[in-house]
Amino acid sequence: MTAVDVEPTPRRDRLPRRTLRDPLAAGCLAVLALVIAASLAAPLLTDYVPDHSVMADTLAPASDAHPLGADGVGRDVLSRLLYGGRTSLLGGTLAVLVAFAVGGPLGVISGFYRGWFDAVAGWIVNVIMAVPAIIVMLVVMAAVSQDLNVAMVVLGVIMAPMVFRLIRASVIAVREELYVDAARVSGLGDGRVMRRHVLPVVVAPSVIQATQVFAVAIGIQAGLAFLGLGKASQASWGAMLGDAFTNIYNAPVLLLWPGVAMGLTILASSLLGNAVRDALGPTGPRPVRKRRKRVVRQSAPAADVPADRLLTVEGLRVSYPKPDGEKSVVEGVSLTVARGEVLGLVGESGSGKSQTAFSVLGLLPDDAEVTADRLAFDGQDLLGMDTAALNRMRGHGIGYVPQEPMSNLDPCFRIGFQLVEPMRTHLGLSRAEARSRALGLLERVGIPDPERVFRSYPHQISGGMAQRVLIAGAVSCDPRLLIADEPTTALDVTVQAEVLDLMRSLQQEHAMGMVLVTHDFGVVADICDRVAVMRGGRIVETAPMRQIFAAPGHPYTRTLLASTLDGGPVRGEPSARPGAGEPLKGMTS
Amino acid sequence: MTVPLLELDDVVVEYPAKGRGGKPFRVLHGISLTIAPGETLGLVGESGSGKTTLGRAVLGLAPVTGGEIRYGGRAVSRLGKRERRALSEDIQVVFQDPFTSLNPAMTVLDILTEPLLVTGVARRDAEQRVRTLLDRVYLPHDAAHRLPREFSGGQRQRIAIARALCRDPRLIVCDEPVSALDLTTQARVLDLFTEIQEATGVAYLFITHDLSVVRHISHRVAVLYRGDIVETGAAAQVTEAPEHAYTRRLLLAAPVPDPDRQARRRAERQKEAAS
Numbered sequence: 093m094t095a096v097d098v099e100p101t102p103r104r105d106r107l108p109r110r111t112l113r114d115p116l117a118a119g120c121l122a123v124l125a126l127v128i129a130a131s132l133a134a135p136l137l138t139d140y141v142p143d144h145s146v147m148a149d150t151l152a153p154a155s156d157a158h159p160l161g162a163d164g165v166g167r168d169v170l171s172r173l174l175y176g177g178r179t180s181l182l183g184g185t186l187a188v189l190v191a192f193a194v195g196g197p198l199g200v201i202s203g204f205y206r207g208w209f210d211a212v213a214g215w216i217v218n219v220i221m222a223v224p225a226i227i228v229m230l231v232v233m234a235a236v237s238q239d240l241n242v243a244m245v246v247l248g249v250i251m252a253p254m255v256f257r258l259i260r261a262s263v264i265a266v267r268e269e270l271y272v273d274a275a276r277v278s279g280l281g282d283g284r285v286m287r288r289h290v291l292p293v294v295v296a297p298s299v300i301q302a303t304q305v306f307a308v309a310i311g312i313q314a315g316l317a318f319l320g321l322g323k324a325s326q327a328s329w330g331a332m333l334g335d336a337f338t339n340i341y342n343a344p345v346l347l348l349w350p351g352v353a354m355g356l357t358i359l360a361s362s363l364l365g366n367a368v369r370d371a372l373g374p375t376g377p378r379p380v381r382k383r384r385k386r387v388v389r390q391s392a393p394a395a396d397v398p399a400d401r402l403l404t405v406e407g408l409r410v411s412y413p414k415p416d417g418e419k420s421v422v423e424g425v426s427l428t429v430a431r432g433e434v435l436g437l438v439g440e441s442g443s444g445k446s447q448t449a450f451s452v453l454g455l456l457p458d459d460a461e462v463t464a465d466r467l468a469f470d471g472q473d474l475l476g477m478d479t480a481a482l483n484r485m486r487g488h489g490i491g492y493v494p495q496e497p498m499s500n501l502d503p504c505f506r507i508g509f510q511l512v513e514p515m516r517t518h519l520g521l522s523r524a525e526a527r528s529r530a531l532g533l534l535e536r537v538g539i540p541d542p543e544r545v546f547r548s549y550p551h552q553i554s555g556g557m558a559q560r561v562l563i564a565g566a567v568s569c570d571p572r573l574l575i576a577d578e579p580t581t582a583l584d585v586t587v588q589a590e591v592l593d594l595m596r597s598l599q600q601e602h603a604m605g606m607v608l609v610t611h612d613f614g615v616v617a618d619i620c621d622r623v624a625v626m627r628g629g630r631i632v633e634t635a636p637m638r639q640i641f642a643a644p645g646h647p648y649t650r651t652l653l654a655s656t657l658d659g660g661p662v663r664g665e666p667s668a669r670p671g672a673g674e675p676l677k678g679m680t681s
Numbered sequence: 682m683t684v685p686l687l688e689l690d691d692v693v694v695e696y697p698a699k700g701r702g703g704k705p706f707r708v709l710h711g712i713s714l715t716i717a718p719g720e721t722l723g724l725v726g727e728s729g730s731g732k733t734t735l736g737r738a739v740l741g742l743a744p745v746t747g748g749e750i751r752y753g754g755r756a757v758s759r760l761g762k763r764e765r766r767a768l769s770e771d772i773q774v775v776f777q778d779p780f781t782s783l784n785p786a787m788t789v790l791d792i793l794t795e796p797l798l799v800t801g802v803a804r805r806d807a808e809q810r811v812r813t814l815l816d817r818v819y820l821p822h823d824a825a826h827r828l829p830r831e832f833s834g835g836q837r838q839r840i841a842i843a844r845a846l847c848r849d850p851r852l853i854v855c856d857e858p859v860s861a862l863d864l865t866t867q868a869r870v871l872d873l874f875t876e877i878q879e880a881t882g883v884a885y886l887f888i889t890h891d892l893s894v895v896r897h898i899s900h901r902v903a904v905l906y907r908g909d910i911v912e913t914g915a916a917a918q919v920t921e922a923p924e925h926a927y928t929r930r931l932l933l934a935a936p937v938p939d940p941d942r943q944a945r946r947r948a949e950r951q952k953e954a955a956s
Contacts, residue, residue: 269781269784270776270778270781270782271781271782271783271784273740273742273774273776273782274774274776274782274783274841274844275784275795276741276742276769277740277741277742277769277772277773277774278769278773278795278796278799278844278847278848279766279767279769279770279796279799279800279848280766280795280796280799281762281766281799282762284799288784288787288795289784292786293786440863440864440865440866441834441863555728584727584728584890585727585890585891585892585931585934585935586727586930586931586934588934588936589933589934589935589936589947589950592936593947593951611863611864612936613938614935614936614937614938614943615936616938617936617937617938617939617940617942617943618936618943618947637940638940641938641939641940651865652864652865653938654868655864655865655867655868656864656893656938657867657868657871657893657894657896657897658893658935658937658938658939662896662897662916662917662920662921663721663875663896663897663898663899663900663916
């Protein structure tokens with residue numbers, strides 16, 4: 093065995109750096125830094141004491157003495173703005189610290205250990221959330237302290253439940269990860285598991301939440317001060333707004349300065365949170381989204397097509413736009429399916445087999461670029477078709493059986509409805525006709541109690557049942573071609589055998605053509621007439637099924653067949669046992 | 682026979698019912714098994730049979746509510762946290778999904794040194810050991826400084842195997858370790874498992890739904906059906922001439938990559954189902 097090649101990939105960036113590369117985030121940080129610096133440097137920037145009032149300067153306009161003028165009781169506006177910034181920043185910080193000091197540890201412990209602690213914490217948090225915040229703060233300020241900072245501490249407690257819920261949810265999500273189980277099995281204690289695996293995941297959402305709490309706290313603090321609460325000696329933006337409001341007709345400009353300061357600070361803080369969230373998302377610039385292009389390069393005359401030909405694919409290419417050019421997933425695939433023929437499309441993951449099947453159905457994502465020399469179904473050109481014609485073709489002409497039965501049934505609707513709707517649309521049946529046909533189909537696909545399944549929701553039936561339902565749906569409108577994408581991969585082996593039996597008998601009954609995408613040569617041997625082997629977006633070999641097994645032509649086909657384990661030798665007795673006689677390590681420690 | 686490495690004696694696993702007064706949900710109804718040192722016991726079952734729960738019970742991740750699990754003769758199913766951690770030196774795991782079993786934020790080096798550093802191994806020794814481990818699973822040394830997302834499924838599973846081997850365990854619980862892999866990758870990873878076993882004498886509890894995989898890797902096979910072991914025996918016997926009806930059904934349902942044999946197998950299965 094040789095060492096496995098690993099493709100080198102570009103270095104990754106840490107979150108702070110990635111955030112800073114966003115110009116919006118950098119701008120927000122600059123604004124916040126400016127506000128903080130100005131507030132801290134207030135004594136250097138102004139000689140006035142913010143609550144010193146000089147009656148002669150009442151509503152004085154901007155001048156050398158008062159760069160921003162003076163307010164309704166003759167206090168210098170600039171000094172109040174700068175010192176007010178201290179109050180706001182301190183208040184916001186207090187609220188954030190208290191909210192996280194209370195909510196953070198509770199959230200981590202609740203999420204990690206669950207059980208009774210979680211139940212009790214959840215109950216307390218609900219009680220706190222039920223209390224109206226503003227009334228509590230008014231009561232505290234009236235009865236306990238006039239200090240705005242005390243109100244902010246109380247606000248922190250009131251906002252702790254938000255932090256609690258966020259952190260608890262993140263911790264629960266990580267706790268379920270297999271790598272946390274693996275860490276426990278590796279012998280890590282709870283403390284280490286938390287520090288190494290759980291807390292790093294919690295940090296980013298916490299930063300985002302902190303910026304929001306900060307912004308909200310500044311707003312609420314200003315609201316309280318505007319109402320006239322707080323100590324008179326405590327300069328604040330809210331108190332400035334209150335003063336400006338009483339003089340709104342004499343000096344409207346007084347509203348401007350605290351308004352701008354608050355607006356900028358709150359905006360910068362909120363946008364910074366958004367930028368951090370964006371930086372957490374997918375990296376790199378997103379490719380420009382194009383409308384789907386389905387292009388026929390040249391429509392060759394259809395004269396040379398044999399009469400029993402159902403599907404013709406020639407020179408099919410599928411690619412996706414990527415930041416660094418295009419990523420090609422199917423590179424010139426040509427295949428044909430005759431009426432009543434089962435074509436196996438075999439390959440490993442990433443070979444392009446599903447992409448090939450989906451382009452026949454016209455079900456590729458919008459940004460996929462599909463071109464082909466020819467893509468024709470029963471004499472009709474599929475690529476040139478508009479959406480309406482394509483919709484008529486799907487279901488009526490081409491049926492589809494997916495890999496994951498459960499995710500292909502809508503959990504909100506009863507199974508009966510999901511079967512009946514397409515038949516009413518495509519076949520124009522009445523409700524009663526469609527219903528009796530659906531019940532007949534459910535019975536045909538081997539569902540023991542069709543009436544009950546008809547009335548059930550998808551979550552009430554098993555995966556094997558769901559796949560039978562989807563097969564019933566796929567054949568309900570008498571398609572001439574069935575495209576099955578790994579239809580049995582998600583099923584247990586005993587169920588797989590029954591579903592394959594069902595598909596074979598339905599295929600023969602209706603003389604349907606079929607494209608069966610699979611990675612399992614056992615399934616190929618069971619049901620296929622011809623086989624196309626795919627690798628790296630190309631077909632390396634197409635041959636009748638028996639020939640593929642008896643005399644595979646391409647080396648890759650031979651490799652694949654050699655990798656199947658069936659019929660291989662069974663392992664004998666355990667032979668070499670070095671260390672088998674040693675004492676067990678766990679016993680000695 | 683010598684003292685078994687691992688012995689399960691009438692093990693019951695139940696999960697408490699939702700709400701008050703409900704009946705607990707019993708996943709395993711009294712499982713008895715043994716694994717000898719250096720042996721692979723294949724555990725086959727379909728979804729819902731309880732095979733993953735059995736593996737988790739051995740690892741101490743599922744609650745054992747009845748019976749006893751003995752490791753080297755010592756009862757280990759109700760250990761305290763500290764004692765359980767000490768056992769991690771001997772019993773390790775490789776999970777099915779190589780995409781979620783490695784922490785996406787940690788480099789391979791961090792992942793592989795973590796189990797060593799917790800036991801007080803010096804960082805330099807741990808990093809030396811990582812190089813040996815990467816050699817053992819045929820990954821290049823520069824893989825150490827990459828993140829898991831830079832590797833394919835098969836390569837990630839090699840990293841997971843290297844992590845399991847970190848502390849030279851005596852038993853590895855392998856929970857469907859090749860089910861998420863492509864055919865050719867699957868064969869190579871299975872060969873790696875065999876090679877490591879022959880070199881180190883580690884025992885495997887190899888959990889899978891695939892009879893051909895189990896036949897390839899196991900010395901003995903146990904078949905699990907709805908929380909009960911229905912059949913245990915040598916790999917050749919269970920996978921070629923099964924005694925229990927369920928095992929026979931399982932065997933006949935698995936399609937073989939040979940048109941003629943598959944046609945015979947299908948006919949036989951349909952005959953059996955009809956009778």
